[in-house]
Amino acid sequence: MTDSIDGPLRRKWAKLKRNKAALLGGILIIIYVTSALFAPVLFTGNPSAPDLMNSLESPSVDHPLGTDELGRSILGRIIYGSRISLLIAVGVVSVGMTIGIPLGLVSGYYRGKVDFIIQRATDTMLAFPGFLLALALVAVLGVGLKNTVISIGISMVPLYIRLVRGCVLSVREEVYVEAARAVGTRDVIILIRHILPNVMVPITVQTSLSMGTAILFAAGLGFLGIGIQPPTPEWGSMLGSARSYLFHAPHVATFPGIAIFLAVLSFNLLGDGLRDALDPRFKI
């Protein structure tokens, strides 16, 4: 929502820009997004086509980051891998938000029995470490992009429920919610138009942090061989297949590792920056 008259958003943007770490995170994300969008332009070959004559080559002019055990360019696979990773990140937070936000809103607004049931279910899910939960879900659903997204997405749901519920608990006591009720506004409209926009700030921050986590989880699943399946270029599975050559071709594992590290770092930096810029009251 932009306010053209005095632009509170512009002030927040200025604050975000002053935060060097957040700025760095933002720039890295832009680089990743650009490489994902323009992958075919940046890397003209086929990232999945083997070239066994040139396997496990060190970085050279032809292959700036070297080649893997099947002779495929690591740079090309990292560039194409950013598509998969960002797709997973966006998919995961979409799943998490679509399920988590409505449940959190209902739970916090109505309290009572509904709240109790939702919260106990959330407790149950939070009892497992997030990655373990995703792992178990993949075991049930099977491998593949869609199932990876669903599994990690569901493991994010309890975080959103807790976050949204907590914020709704404070916002529902605001006089403007009472005032909206006093003029006869329906509960659905109160939730969507009056409460939701007021809890968007922590949701935005959580989403940025969750995207980093999602990339890490997806890479973890890929590394274990139960995420995105080869030959699709995916950072985690690249890392997984590179571990056999760790001693005589360490670059094969190093560069995908750096890609994962920087991607997660950039989302976390941006998330922290957003939190500080958007509202100092919302410390998660």
Added chain:
Amino acid sequence: MNATTRPLLQVQDLNTRFHTLDGVVNAVDGVDFEVYSGETLGLVGESGCGKSVTALSILQLLRCPPGEIQGKILFEGRNLLELDREGIRKIRGNDISMIFQEPMTSLNPVLRVGEQIAEAARLHKDMNRQESWHWAREMLRMVQIPGPGSRSRQYPHKFSGGMRQRAMIAMALSCNPRLILADEPTTALDVTIQAQIMNLMQRLKEEFKTAIVLITHDLGVIAEMASRVVVMYAGKVVEEAPVKALFKDPRHPYTQGLLGSIPVIGRKEQTGRRLQEITGIVPSPAQMPQGCRFHPRCTQVADRCRRQEPPMIRLARHRRVNCWLERE
């Protein structure tokens, strides 16, 4: 006021209880009063005497902790307490609306002011977006906000306290309700703005023929606005009187105390009396004193007051006192 007209709102034996960890708390205990079409009824009392809870009970806006409401609230003959959720929702805003004490927080910070008024109008009137925005601008003009066109597109943080309260009034009036519950509408405002808001409410009341229940602890506001006054203490009605009679001849010791605690410049010279106070504090609803609830603070307390609750003594139409003194 015509003696035969049916009251617009009749509150009969209203009891509102809260179940708390300290036990059941009777925030409102057997309150009854009537409001007639087009009049302003003052509801007076100290903080915590149950005036706000009474108003919230009428619209069933109480929620946390879940309050239990008993009694009858007849609006144009219909008992509001028997309506279902949807029924009471249709009453809110359309027939009865409410103005709150805190104008600084009663507008949603993320919605444009015009949108909030337009939304209220759309709820009960058959309007599309454009019509409702047009209506919102009209309402802002009605409450004398300069430049309603551009103001309606602004967010609440650009509005001052007085302007926000005007916007709230516009929102409350947007469906032309028959009754407005104004819960301390001017308490949070500067004195000069208070007067403006009061004048505005008075003018709009006449224009829209709306009845107002004015909840306040400010007797000056009551003297200015109300035609009849109900005085509450610790969840009960202690006195009801037409406004002039109340100021001239307060019967209940609590009302006398309230009126005595208004500073009058030069009183000491004239009467030799200092500004009075009512000693003590409002009792906690969880631990109500035996007998008359006011007796620990009453200057004219007798033995009987400590043992037995006083009866409501009706002196005239719209004139009643809940005190043993009236018996003698």
